[in-house]
Amino acid sequence: MTSLASGIEAWQDEQRERVGFFTDTSVCIGCKACEVACKEWNLVPQDGQVWTGNSYDNTGELSANTWRHVAFIEQEKPLKVEDGAIGLRWLMESDVCKHCTHAGCLDVCPTGALFRTEFGTVVVQEDVCNGCGYCVPACPFGVIAKREEPKDGRVFKCTLCYDRLRGGHEPACAKACPTQSIQFGPVDELRTRADERLAKLHGDGWNGAQLYLRDPDDGIGGGGAFFLLLDDPEVYGLPPDPVVPTARLGEMWRTMATAAAAVAVGIVGAFLVGSRS
């Protein structure tokens, strides 16, 4: 398993502070400016015109052609614990690639198309990708995906606006967000900010406020993009306890090696026994 540290350290002098997103859904107004700004900047194609009837979410999910996706969840729950009067709330959450500390897509990529940037983000190089698709099932969130057109199997996802970062600019989505629901910055600083925000919301009695992927000890080693949610991750269509599929790769190899060794021993033993007879 590639550790993040070794990933970034490989940049040596060019290494930069790790940056990411803290998406605070408690102030998301569901305007979708992030979706549009992302597409405008990154020249992402239209993702089809399908009216879903699923609240105001006609995007559906993250995909090769949607790198920011705003989920809309209508709930018969009060916004705050003590505020029983309305019993109606409308959750909005702008989802994005998590830029995992332990990134499954990166681990399995055989060509090096996926790489860890000097900012600690995970980027796929479209001119290197050979379309093998190994990364697609390796992502616990279903983020990375193939484009249907052209049919060469290449995958696409959020780059955290790698080009903008290199030019000293914040990513397009964060720039466009009118309410600072999408906050961009050094991951360490964002984690502190998220902790403070969570404490404030808990203090104010917000219903179900919780951080998601903020913990460096979780199954992906924490997200470079993490979230403040107002309900359980499943409500937003997010896996509750994601684990990078390559987490047990070493263990699996060791087990396999042991088994292989045992088989080898058996075979050799069999020959030895056989030659004696």
Add this chain to the structure above:
Amino acid sequence: MPSLGTSFGRGGATDFQQDLQNSDCIVVMGSNMAENHPVGFQWVMEARERGAKVIHVDPRFTRTSAMATKWVGIRPGRDIAFLGGIVNYILENGLYFDEYVRAYTNAPVIIDEDYVDAEDADGLFSGWNEDEGKYDTESWQYEGVEMHGAAGNRETKGHQAHGSHGGGIRQGEPPSEDPTLQHPRCVFQLLKKHFRRYTPELVSDACGVSVEDFRFVADALVQASGRERTAAFVYSVGWTQHTVGVQYIRTAAIIQQLLGNMGRPGGGIVALRGHASIQGSTDIPTLFDTLPGYLPIPNVAHHGDFEEFMLANIAPTGWWGKFKSYWVSLMVAYFGPSATADNDWLFAQLPRIDDDNSAYWTLQEMLEGRVQGYILAGENPCVGNANGKAHRQGFAKLDWLVVRDLVEIESASFWYDSPEIETGELVTSEIPTEVFFLPAAAHTEKDGSFTNTQRLLQWHWQATEPKQDARSDLWFYFHLGKRIKALLEDSREQRDELVHFLQWDYPTHSAVLEPSAEAVLAEIGGYETASRRPLAGYKELQDDGSTACGCWIYSGVYADGVNQAARKKPHWEQNTYALEWAWAWPANRRILYNRASADPEGNPWSERKKLTFWNGEKWESLDVPDFDETKAPDYVPPEGATGPDAIAGTHPFIMQADGRSWLYVPQGLVDGPLPTHYEPQESPFDNPLYGRRANPARQQHEGARWDPYNAPGDPRFPYVVTTYRLTEHHTAGGMSRSVPYLAELQPEMFCEVSPELADETGLEHGGWATIYTARAAIEARVLVTRRMRPLVVRGRTTHTVGLPYHWGQRLLTTGDSANDLMHAALDPNVHIMETKAATCGIRPGRRPRGRRLVRFLEELRS
């Protein structure tokens, strides 16, 4: 904006959006701010983070409601009942800001003894003329004073009334006042009496709002007002688009006066305009009845000669006393040295209006074959206006139609692809209209300014050349003017004189001869004619031809020869008022009437809400003081003082003739001095308060075949329908349905209904619905959502159907047009249509097609 104009003196938002962060309570009503003004909404979010209550009162639970600390569902069309209930609650419980009300409002003024309140005449004020369908406002006046409406506002006794500004009093201060507020005919007592029946129980019964929720809102407002705190109102077209819409806003104006929230940080009434430069389009108007700066266009019936016109418009007191200097400077800007005192500044040659002449009046004329040609610029009435079908049929009777837009919109293509072509009601080969589509340049392709919702002029620079034949509006009108001048060069007709005199000499640049937008701005800002020195502000304007100014309220926008609108110093490098970011009219003030942030003696009401105060020598402010900077609080106008000098040092509303805000509006509105609850034109209910069901002064096209109305209580139209916008689209869709990234976000026309209504009518989520009125039947996908709630009104469960109005038959995403359903009965003050509350029927399935649709509608109308 006659509501804010008559109440406070100027027709503009009284506060700026950034200041909402300083508010202790924000009531968003008649507005879906988060969805339609998402960037400005960040300041509401900021206020919420700082602990302010954010209350959204709306028929639907929207993205704004989702962010609010409280949502109150209300039946469309009942806002005056709700707000009037708050007025009553404040008055009956003595919760008003006493010192503020006595000093700064017209509460003590005694009204003419002939005045009869709607409360005493079953919903009619005195002066009603049933035959003409109009009020004579004589009995509404201050006692002993011939009241005098302010500029743009002179003709309430005759045809017109377009008060965008405050009134004037012939003889200075009101002669009869009762400082104790006890006189039965003083405004305070009249107000009390007028709203006495607007009890919490009445509100609950009429609006479908629980008494607890009503009290919550009223208490939140009251608790967030007074010396230490301020509350703000935010509204948009959810208030204006009603047959009694101006009076909706007036009711909020009364609340804000009673609570002392005007002219103070975090207070005021924020009028959110629908798109980029709507404020600008009334300041430098596309309106038929005003010239730049809300100066009235003369009317053939009422204004004979120049002197008479001046007499009618110069207010003896207040800043409208300088009317002549505004007028003369405008004429000099238009006609240069050709306009002189000797020829009355060309008054005789100036065009007049002769009737209503507004958009729907013109439509009616069109349908009757009396309009030859029409120019549409940046407007798509076939989708965006009420009764789209009438527009298409009207356009089909023109000789020519010019459409200037970014893309070929429905209003340009009606002759070959409109719904009426499908039904056979229009036949392409029989339409005589010659349609010219002229592609327009986008804002990124031209220099210019937007005047935003808070009166802020923000400059933008051209980033790229327009493609192909696309041209800026400025280019179009400049070169059109040039060609007209050239065509008429040899004409000796008197009617063409003004065209000869017109100064039309802006410098041009680029290959297409683009006129200089900065040169136009400089002329708007004004200059001294002899030296061409740019003016510092409207106080420099003269009535002798020595100054020219294209719009007096914008005077100073080019002060010192600098494009003040182009200043871009960010707010984090200055204070909250960000006076060096762009330029706001008037005089770069951000909070209007900010003299009211201090008490009569000139001290701040509180340290927490300190803004403008008297330091012993002059007024100091974090903003630009909205007061004569050296006029002391103890200034008392000497006998015979006129103009601004007649305003006392304690009167903050300097545009008003008496320097006060008006709880009661004696002049300037055509449908009553006080707001009164009337039902919408179409409603399933009677008026719970008066025999008069709807606004008696509303404009209807009664008997016109093109605008039939659903009869009150008609069982075929049992539901309330309201229209609105979504974040993902822009108004009539020309700028969003043509953009793939926006089209995919809301790719289909839909209707929003509650699960209860779906059960009652058999609608299925994700299926189709046909929605119908006497005007049209349209289809939409069905979105069943808990965000739509049935309300119990007058003991009956009522349902509301919600319809976004962005769709038409063209561009990347197509669908039926919600506005086809709506009627064109109008508010009489501003001639705006009632698209926020009507009645409809709804049933499952797609609508009939072709001739079957025509028959379906014929049956509905029979």
